[in-house]
Amino acid sequence: MTSDAGPSAGADVAFGIDIGGTKVLGVALGPSERVLVEARVATPIGLSQGDVVGRGVAVAVAEAVAEVVAHLDAALDVGSSSASEAPAIGVGAPGMLDRAGRLRFSPNLPQGQGVDWHVLLSEPLPQRRILIENDANLAALAEHQLGAAQGFDDVLTVTLGTGIGGALIVDGRLRVGGHGYAGEIGHMVVDPSGPPCPCGRRGCWERYASGGGLGLLAREAAMAGRLPAVVALAGGDPESVRGEDVTAAALAGDADARQVVEQLGWWVGFGLANLTSVLDPACIVLGGGLVAAGELWFEATRAAFAELVEGGSAREPVVIVPAAFGDRAGAVGAALAARRGGLW
């Protein structure tokens, strides 16, 4: 086949797919680290809800990944090459993924727990080269190699989505811990008597500082009568208020809603201060869905961090910046890792 003017899959093209709570997002990354094509499909049946361990749902997710790959293949005319010559595929998933590709524990992808994702993904994608990694590790790779953390040797990346993902760059390199699970920062407990978490404990940081956490803070405020306009918009029931309702109202200028979003910002800064005591990063990169509304809470986060970080002004300042790749960081990092055949 002759190539046309559109993008095509050369030897240096790699695919990266990020399995998120609401969407499966894929990118094809070209030789000069340019995103050539993007594709997305909805994540099958509410992955972030319930705690059913069902192979059926995991298979549906694997098929959604294959569907995204098919879109990318079609856009790049990959059908004409043999599967073994086709672009390598990197896949990011949330939770504790062991080095063999088995998802040991995943509060935000419970249906995928106990599954060997390498085997599962190989079924709809036979003979393709597939790499599976923790989504936050892949996002960190993208931000460190190409994004907001370039040039820093000690970085904490934090992904604020349905839950909180995290990854650690230490002495210039992504570090995954003794078994591959490092960076599960959302499950640092910040109040042992706090609200219950899908992980089985109480008061995890992600119950306060994530999209899910914003929903909790919002419903708490709504029940206390502090969000009348938002409750009215949500149909009058304080218990049905969602995080998105509050960000929308806050962006539209609602002062009550703005206060709740700033409360979220405080919790983000609080957790970052805790993690800075442990890790002493020079740079913290904040990514994930919540960063789109960052103008509403970023300053509250920076202020809380400055107030709460151990040593305060006696220590060197820590750079806190939004992710350069936004919600595409995981997918871009997956493609980078796929091309090199691993995280390093």
Place this chain on the structure above:
Amino acid sequence: MTSDAGPSAGADVAFGIDIGGTKVLGVALGPSERVLVEARVATPIGLSQGDVVGRGVAVAVAEAVAEVVAHLDAALDVGSSSASEAPAIGVGAPGMLDRAGRLRFSPNLPQGQGVDWHVLLSEPLPQRRILIENDANLAALAEHQLGAAQGFDDVLTVTLGTGIGGALIVDGRLRVGGHGYAGEIGHMVVDPSGPPCPCGRRGCWERYASGGGLGLLAREAAMAGRLPAVVALAGGDPESVRGEDVTAAALAGDADARQVVEQLGWWVGFGLANLTSVLDPACIVLGGGLVAAGELWFEATRAAFAELVEGGSAREPVVIVPAAFGDRAGAVGAALAARRGGLW
């Protein structure tokens, strides 16, 4: 001078000194990593109390270090060599010590804050080669090179003394973060409305899981009438109960006291579970003064950890062991670092 049968300072001898809350402890480490001599003096005027920033106290501490060095010199007949040929000296101090030797922030050594310890120690010890490092980093070095963490690439070391110190071995090497402050794990806040901490915040982990924390837990129990025998021994005033009183009573078989010490054990396990979410160590080494009474709380710690660690039995077990060097780990590590001229 001819050598006699006793130890003498060869080229490979190094001194290590650990500045603690109650004592300044020194060791001379011989060529085969054997402790040749040990010396200790009391830390000048209650370092763990008060928040006075006074150069006078810092000078007194430096003189105490010099006194320990003089003991070691005398035992090894160092007086006969020139200062520049005398054994190198490593010194450990608690808190946030920057790469230049300035103590930026130290809740448990407040009088030494803002001081350049390299300069200060050089005054009573002219021309000696001196290295100054965070005490917990040095303890980790000793445990990783020679002690309980040998053979592990991913280790968290935790020193439970007046406060809590910590250090991180990641991918086989001690890591100190972007500015040298990594491992300040005692100041991870675990309850934003908890008791005030000398660091200026509330609810730091060391308010529950250190020697100081045990005192708080004990006084809380005493005020609630749960420690009658201990209160009687302490003179009848619940507010004068100290951590040591409770460990002593627990070791003597007092069931109420034992319960308070097990509460401490729970808090230790709780914090270790938090840190395991962040760091995923393969091994955790517990050292410091509290470990002497470890039989009383170690099982409670292991049980709490197993119950609280994210992923529970779905993850690989984490080895939790006492430090091989007990309260000498910091001093031994200081000598190791002095001999090699740095942490690495």
